[in-house]
Amino acid sequence: MTLSGRSFCSRPFVILGAGGHAKVLLSLLQSIDADVKGVCDPGLAQSSVQSWRGVRVLGGDEVLDGLDPAQVALVNGLGQVVGSNRRKQVFLELTAKGFLFPPLLHSAAWVDSSVLLEAGVQVMAGAVIQPDTVIGANTIVNTGARIDHDCMIGSHVHIAPAAALCGGVKVAAGAFIGAGSTTIQGLTVGEGAIVGAGSTLVRDLQAGHMVLSSPMRIYESKFKI
Structure with a gap:
């Protein structure tokens, strides 16, 4: 599924997970006045927590078995961690069961109307995506990231906060573009x-492969505090 420009979904949303990334997504959903049905999180469920940040805790992963894929939309609240495929696996498994992951666009992001956002894309506050760019499924464009014209971003990619991609960059599936980097x-x-x-x-x-910046060096400060 692809959508051009700002996404819209009339179904109530269920957030998967309640970690840091999920907090940011809840803020995104609130910024677009989305209907949030609740959150599924095994840790909260095991601790008998009933409410998370004002949202109802529906239970753990078993709750998904009782949801009708035609009646709700899912939000992948798992962050993308280097060396882990869990976020990708959750997306693929639940998509195969018929669940919808709509692309999400924060009200404070700027995305040109020609941009294509595939299923499950998450564009956070302050991000900018310029004309004729394609963002693949389940990709995160995090806070303040900049993607210039004609970029092709694959599926399951993480563009971390404040990263910058100049025009015509191609990023293949599963890549990780670190915070504050420039391509x-x-x-x-x-x-x-x-x-x-x-x-x-x-x-x-x-x-x-991986590219790193110069090693950080820490020295004792000569200034008094």
């Missing part, structure tokens, strides 16, 4: 590759 125009980031936080990518990055 210059026309480059390709291979499948599962990692652009480290704060680094500047100036040539193509092969699949499964």
Whole structure:
């Protein structure tokens, strides 16, 4: 499924997970006045917590077995962690069962009307996505990220906060673009590759490879506090 521009879904939303990423998604949903039915989280359910940030706790993962895929929409609240495929697995398993993950666009993001957002894309506050860009399924465009014109972003990618992709960049499935990094125009980031936080990518990055910025060095300060 693809949608052009700002997404809209009339179904009530159920958030999967209640960690930090889920908090940001709840804020996103509130910014677009979405109907949030509740949250599914095994940890909260085991602790008999009934409400999370003002939202009803529906239970653990078993709750999904009692939901009608035609009546609700799901929000993948699992963050994408380097070295873990759990977020991807959840998306694929529940999509196969007929559940819908609509693309979500924060009211404070700016996305050109020509941009294509596939199922499950999450665009956070302050993000900018310029014309003729395609964002693949289940990809996160996190807070303040910048994606310029004609970029092609694969599925299950994480564009971390404040990362910048210049025009015509291609990012393959499962790649991780670290916080505050810059990828210059026309480059390709291979499948599962990692652009480290704060680094500047100036040539193509092969699949499964990683680029890091200079090692951080910490010195004792000479200034008195």
